[in-house]
Every structure is written in C-alpha cells, then in structure tokens.
Amino acid sequence: MAVYTDITEDDLRDFLTQYDVGELTSYKGIAEGVENSNFLLHTTREPLILTLYEKRVERADLPFFLGLMQHLADRGLSCPLPLPRRDGALLGELSGRPAALISFLEGMWLRKPEAKHCREVGRALAQMHLAGEGFQLTRPNALSLEGWKTLWEKSADRADEVEAGLEEEIGSELAYLDSCWPRDLPFGVIHADLFQDNVFFLGDQLSGLIDFYFACNDMLAYDVAICLNAWCFEKDGSYNLTKGMALLEGYDAVRPLAEPERDALPVLCRGSALRFFLTRLYDWLTTPEGALVVKKDPLEYLRKLRFHRSIASSVEYGLPAEAV
Amino acid sequence: MAVYTDITEDDLRDFLTQYDVGELTSYKGIAEGVENSNFLLHTTREPLILTLYEKRVERADLPFFLGLMQHLADRGLSCPLPLPRRDGALLGELSGRPAALISFLEGMWLRKPEAKHCREVGRALAQMHLAGEGFQLTRPNALSLEGWKTLWEKSADRADEVEAGLEEEIGSELAYLDSCWPRDLPFGVIHADLFQDNVFFLGDQLSGLIDFYFACNDMLAYDVAICLNAWCFEKDGSYNLTKGMALLEGYDAVRPLAEPERDALPVLCRGSALRFFLTRLYDWLTTPEGALVVKKDPLEYLRKLRFHRSIASSVEYGLPAEAV
Structure with a gap:
C-alpha cells in the first residue's frame, strides 16, 4: 500500500491531453x-484510475496485461478497461514511468468474506477462464516450479532464521512437487x-475483478487452488470447509472441473x-527495515502448505464426493 | 502519507446508517x-471524505476543528464541510476511532506553484482570517513559544547529530525569540x-482550503509568516521575491496588514x-527506522531560519516600501 511516484499537475494535464476524458x-x-502507484482521478465525466507501473513490473509484460483486460x-x-489514447495506444508515459488510464470499477473488497461471497468468487474465476479463451498474447508463469526453485536458492540458507527446520522441510517439498507437478x-x-483485495462487491453481488498484473498462462485448476488458499482459510489457520x-x-457451475483437475x-x-510462502519469505529476508511496505508473514502460507500435505483426497476440500 | 486504520465494510455500513448520504x-x-487515516467514498450521491482521527490528534480538540470548518x-x-449525523452530531466512531464524514472538495494541490497561485493563497488566507471572526470556541497554539521550548528540551542534546553547532545556534535563537516575540x-x-498540499486549485483558480487540524488562536500575521515559509522558497533554498x-x-487586498504586523x-x-524546524527535528530524532512515515528534512527549515536572520526590513519580503 503505497504511492511510489508522485506526479505534478502539469505533467498529468499534459498526459491527459492524449485522451478524451473530460476535464x-x-x-x-x-x-x-x-507493485504500482495508483491515483483516483475525478473528471467532469467518469472517475478513472491512473496506474504508474513501477520497477517490479516488466515493461514488456504490459501489452499482455492491458490487452487481457480489454x-x-x-x-x-x-x-x-484500459482507455485507449487518441492514437489508439493503451500505454503512455508519465513522470518517467509507463502509465495507463483505466476505467474505475465501483465496489468494495471484503475484509470479512463469507461462504456466499466465496461462491461468487468461484463463479467469476470460471467466467474469467472462459472469457480468456482466444486471447492471442501469452505470458509464461514466472512463479511456477522453475521460479520457485530460483527463489528458494536465494533464501534457503537463511530460511531457518524464520523457523528452525525450514531449510529441510521446504527442500523436500520442492523435490516432491518437482517429481509430480501436473x-x-x-x-x-x-x-x-x-x-480478497482484487475482488469487488456491491452488497453481496460481485461487481468485478481487478489487478491482472500477475496474470499468465498456466493450468486453470491452479488458479482454483490459489483461490482456495486465499479465500477459504480462517485467521486461525483452519480450513473453512463451507467456504x-x-x-x-x-466454479463448477460455470466450468465443471474435469476428473484429472x-x-x-x-x-x-x-x-x-509454496509459491506465496516463497515470495513472502524472500521479501521478508530482503526488504530493508525502513521500507514503506508492510511485510506479509510467510508462516501463514507455511501453515496452509502443511494443511494441504495432510489432505488424502480432493473430497476434503469440499468437492461433492460422488463427482470426484 | 498513510492509512493507519483499515475499516471493514460492515463497520462502515453501520457507521453510514447514521447519516443521510445515499448508498x-x-x-x-x-x-x-x-496525522489521520482518510478514505475517499463514492456513493450514489456525492463523493465524501471519511477521516479517522489517529492518536496524535487530541479528541478534545475535535469539536474545535469540526466546528471551525462549519x-x-x-x-x-x-x-x-463536516456532515451532521441524523442526530446532529458532527463526530462519530468507527473501528475504535473518532470519525467524521466530510464533504469532498474538488481540486488539486500544486506541486509547482507559481507567483499567481501565491497571490490566491494570500487572498484565501486573509478571507479565512476574516471568516474566522465570531467563532466561539478557542484553542491555544500548542506550537508557539512555550511548545518550542518543550520540543527543544527533548532534542537539544542530540541536535549536533544533525549538524555540528546546532545546539548552540538554536539555543540562542530561542532565547532571542523569547525576548522579543510579539x-x-x-x-x-x-x-x-x-x-501546498492543503490548498486546492482548479486550473489557476483556488478552489478551497483543507486540513484545519493545526488551527488555533494566534496572531494573524504569524499565519502569513507560515505561508511565506511554505510557499515562497525555491527547492534550492532561495527566497522567491516575486512569490x-x-x-x-x-493578503493585503483582502485584509491589509497593520504597521505593527x-x-x-x-x-x-x-x-x-523555528517551529517547523523543531517538529521536524524531533520527528527525525525519534521516528523509528521502520515507520511507515516519510521523515521531512529539518535542515530545510534551518536554512529558512538563517535567511530570515539576514533580513533587515519587511520590505525585503516584498511588501511595497511606501506602505511599510
């Protein structure tokens, strides 16, 4: 949660002359x-979001992200929806950063989602998976198996600072996943x-998905797994079967999972x-103390990882037994 | 620049039922x-600002601040303009903090103000001074002479960490001001x-003043002096006479300064x-490294202080000579 790059009113006004968006x-x-600096703009027409892409986002990936949203x-x-400039481009430059103007989505993200909201999230995720068909650009998932290995190489020798025994536990986990990753x-x-902060609701109605800056090509069911981790655990670390x-x-109501999935x-x-554990661990070990960033606890995902190791069958996640 | 307290949608919805503000x-x-946590709210009617008052703001001062804005x-x-609740109160509570709902003021603060903007600021300051007449509540200026002494007592023995010789220089300055403070x-x-960040403009037109959370009773001309410091120096430390x-x-066009002023x-x-130097120095010496706050450089105000010591007459600030 931060604004990394401030902008002057003159630079912003110049930038906006390239768009047809009112005053x-x-x-x-x-x-x-x-990852980015975001500004909420009011104009004489619609509110807008202005995003300045900071260093952690690869410039070469921006056409994928913006094109995907479109x-x-x-x-x-x-x-x-990214707004095109008068010349048709979706991407401009402001304060020395790549910048895009994006439609403002009304809605609020839920700090305390309930099961009914999780159902909406499942539906929307499946809708996104179907809507993504036919998108021409591709982007490999930099944070899959190979990426985990790279992250782990940079963190392994300090992992025991976070919890004793981690170096061995995570090393074995990586080896296991390497051997049987689908x-x-x-x-x-x-x-x-x-x-949660990437799904907006108006009342109990899901109003939209945001923040596609990790989007990539990968197994659709892996996205379901990410959502189970993100939405279905309680603060005390327990898995909420109802959620x-x-x-x-x-999800199944829109895109039924196949048996292998x-x-x-x-x-x-x-x-x-493991993926979220590793990025959090890396940030934990490398973010300097004075940085304007709230470090997320890697152990939250270690606990989730251990829970999943205890799972004997997908039924335990809440899949109807007869369908498995 | 920070949000210190996050709020849940349920708490916010409960809070808003006390107001007549749409969905x-x-x-x-x-x-x-x-000092505070601020949220920009969109509703089916007007946009609003929600302010949660954090610990640095005295709860007992809030009626003064909110009443003054009104x-x-x-x-x-x-x-x-603080919005009254259905029961007439200007102040409520949210997430364990005193909270107020305030009208949203369109406009932008200027990162690079020019002389024409400084003229508008002078006018608006004088208008505020006149409009403040008749306000019944009072609040002494906690950051005047006595407050400076208290701050200095807490920082003096470490001041030379910031620049050698500061302990002596600031000690003498305080003694001087104590002897001749009007x-x-x-x-x-x-x-x-x-x-700058408390004055909004639409184009070159001043659209309003915000953030009255340091407002107090003091000499009106002292407010002019604060603005000269805040608006009329360049980044390189030079005084811009045109501004x-x-x-x-x-200022004079709305409320002419009297000769003693x-x-x-x-x-x-x-x-x-000295006032801004001392608060910045104190924050500099006491803010822990990991805090989510950008520390402001106290030396900027030391340079301004030294400039003012070199001033022989008010004419040098840009007052027309014949009027002095």
Whole structure:
C-alpha cells in the first residue's frame, strides 16, 4: 500500500491531453496495489484510475496485461478497461514511468468474506477462464516450479532464521512437487493473484475483478487452488470447509472441473501455498527495515502448505464426493 | 502519507446508517494527511471524505476543528464541510476511532506553484482570517513559544547529530525569540499549516482550503509568516521575491496588514521557521527506522531560519516600501 511516484499537475494535464476524458477536477494517490502507484482521478465525466507501473513490473509484460483486460471486458467480464489514447495506444508515459488510464470499477473488497461471497468468487474465476479463451498474447508463469526453485536458492540458507527446520522441510517439498507437478491439465489464462483485495462487491453481488498484473498462462485448476488458499482459510489457520464447498460449487457451475483437475487439487494447493510462502519469505529476508511496505508473514502460507500435505483426497476440500 | 486504520465494510455500513448520504459504492484509503487515516467514498450521491482521527490528534480538540470548518463554510469560505449525523452530531466512531464524514472538495494541490497561485493563497488566507471572526470556541497554539521550548528540551542534546553547532545556534535563537516575540498583534483563528498540499486549485483558480487540524488562536500575521515559509522558497533554498510580493499583495487586498504586523514579519518568520524546524527535528530524532512515515528534512527549515536572520526590513519580503 503505497504511492511510489508522485506526479505534478502539469505533467498529468499534459498526459491527459492524449485522451478524451473530460476535464480533470481532482487526483489522489490511493493506498492500493503493492507493485504500482495508483491515483483516483475525478473528471467532469467518469472517475478513472491512473496506474504508474513501477520497477517490479516488466515493461514488456504490459501489452499482455492491458490487452487481457480489454479482451476480458469485451467478452463481458466485469473488470477495469484500459482507455485507449487518441492514437489508439493503451500505454503512455508519465513522470518517467509507463502509465495507463483505466476505467474505475465501483465496489468494495471484503475484509470479512463469507461462504456466499466465496461462491461468487468461484463463479467469476470460471467466467474469467472462459472469457480468456482466444486471447492471442501469452505470458509464461514466472512463479511456477522453475521460479520457485530460483527463489528458494536465494533464501534457503537463511530460511531457518524464520523457523528452525525450514531449510529441510521446504527442500523436500520442492523435490516432491518437482517429481509430480501436473503438466497436462487444461491450460489457459489465469489471474494468479485473486486475493480478497482484487475482488469487488456491491452488497453481496460481485461487481468485478481487478489487478491482472500477475496474470499468465498456466493450468486453470491452479488458479482454483490459489483461490482456495486465499479465500477459504480462517485467521486461525483452519480450513473453512463451507467456504471451500461454496467456492468449488460456484466454479463448477460455470466450468465443471474435469476428473484429472479434481484429482490434482491437493498437489496444486501445495504448489500454490509454496509459491506465496516463497515470495513472502524472500521479501521478508530482503526488504530493508525502513521500507514503506508492510511485510506479509510467510508462516501463514507455511501453515496452509502443511494443511494441504495432510489432505488424502480432493473430497476434503469440499468437492461433492460422488463427482470426484 | 498513510492509512493507519483499515475499516471493514460492515463497520462502515453501520457507521453510514447514521447519516443521510445515499448508498456506498466504493471506498479507498487515500495517501493524504500525515496525522489521520482518510478514505475517499463514492456513493450514489456525492463523493465524501471519511477521516479517522489517529492518536496524535487530541479528541478534545475535535469539536474545535469540526466546528471551525462549519463556521468558515457558513461564512462562504470554500473548505470541507463536516456532515451532521441524523442526530446532529458532527463526530462519530468507527473501528475504535473518532470519525467524521466530510464533504469532498474538488481540486488539486500544486506541486509547482507559481507567483499567481501565491497571490490566491494570500487572498484565501486573509478571507479565512476574516471568516474566522465570531467563532466561539478557542484553542491555544500548542506550537508557539512555550511548545518550542518543550520540543527543544527533548532534542537539544542530540541536535549536533544533525549538524555540528546546532545546539548552540538554536539555543540562542530561542532565547532571542523569547525576548522579543510579539504579544499585542491582532489575534484570531489561524490555519497554522497552510502548506501546498492543503490548498486546492482548479486550473489557476483556488478552489478551497483543507486540513484545519493545526488551527488555533494566534496572531494573524504569524499565519502569513507560515505561508511565506511554505510557499515562497525555491527547492534550492532561495527566497522567491516575486512569490513573496504576490502572496503579501493578495493578503493585503483582502485584509491589509497593520504597521505593527508588517514590522513584526521578520521575527514572525523566524519563529515560524523555528517551529517547523523543531517538529521536524524531533520527528527525525525519534521516528523509528521502520515507520511507515516519510521523515521531512529539518535542515530545510534551518536554512529558512538563517535567511530570515539576514533580513533587515519587511520590505525585503516584498511588501511595497511606501506602505511599510
């Protein structure tokens, strides 16, 4: 939650002359998004989001992200729509950063989601997976098996600082996942980061998905595993079966999981838990003390990982037994 | 720039039932205000600002601040207006904090103000001083001479860590100001913190003043001195006489400074520079490294203080010579 780059009113006004968006009446840095600087703009027409892409986002990936949002919105998914400049480009430059102007999505993210919301999330995730079909650009998942190994190489020798025995435990986990990571499940465009703060609701109605800056091509069921991790655990670390059932039911109603996808859920959940554990661990070990970033606790995902290791069958996540 | 307290949608919805403001459609933490947590709310009617008052703000002062905004707005000053709850109260509670709902003021603060903007600031400051007449509540300035002494006692013995010789220099300055600080200039309600980020413009037109959370009763000309320090120096530390002339001209056109006020400007500027130097120095020495706050450089105000010591007459600030 930060604004890394401030902008002057002159630079902003110059930037906006390239768009057809009415007169600017206010802009405020908003405390959302960990990777980029975001501003909420009011104009004489619609409110807008201005995103400045900071160093952690690869410039070469931006056409994929922005094109994807356009592709998904064109196919009826409720998500922010990048506005084209007068010359048709989706990307401009402001204060020395790549910058895009994006439609403002009304709605609020839920600090305390309930099972009924998890059902909506499952439905929307499946809708996104279907809407993503036919998108021409591709982006490999940099945070899959190979990426985990790279992250682990940078953190392994200090992992025991966080908890004794971690170096061995995570080393074995990586070896296990390396040996049995699924490779032939249905592929497509996945969101890959559909946490609470990336799903907006108006009342109990899901109003849209945001923040596609981790989107990539990977197994669709892996995205389901990410959502189970992100939405179906309680603060005390326990798995909420009711939420799990609702999320999986919502997903299945739009895009039924095939049998191999269902069978793979426990290992996909382990991989997804490891992925967030490893990035958090790396940030934990490398973020300097004075940085304007709230470090997230890697142990939350270690606990989830251990839970998934205890799972004998996908039924335990809440999948209806007869369908497994 | 931070959001210290997050709020859940349920708590916010409960809070809003006490007001007549339409349906909530979005709320975002905004990166403004150093003392409080601020959220920009969209509703089916007007956008609003929600402020949660954090620990640095005295709860007992809130009726003064909120009442003042109401008083000033009633008298035609463009400033945020606290919305009354259905029961008439201006203050409620949310997430364990005192909280107020305040009208949203369109406009942008200027990162690069020019002389024409300084003229508008001078005018608006004088308008505020006139509009403040008749406000019944009072609040002494905790950051005047006595407050400076207290701050200095807490920082003096470490001041030389920031620059060698500071302990002696600031000690003498305080003694000097103590001996000749004016006491009989016109008094009233002052803003006391009218920096760039607290003045909004739409184009070159000033659209309003915000952030009255340092407002208090003190000499009106002291507020002018604060603005000269805040608006009329360049980044390289030089005093911009053109801006100073414009600011003073703008002020004088609405509320002409009396002769004793003009004569006192150099000492008031020294006091005002010392005030911001001391609070920044204290924060510099005491803010822990990991805090989510950007520390402001105290030396900026030391340089301004030294400039004011070199001033022989108020004419040098840009007051027309014949009028002094």
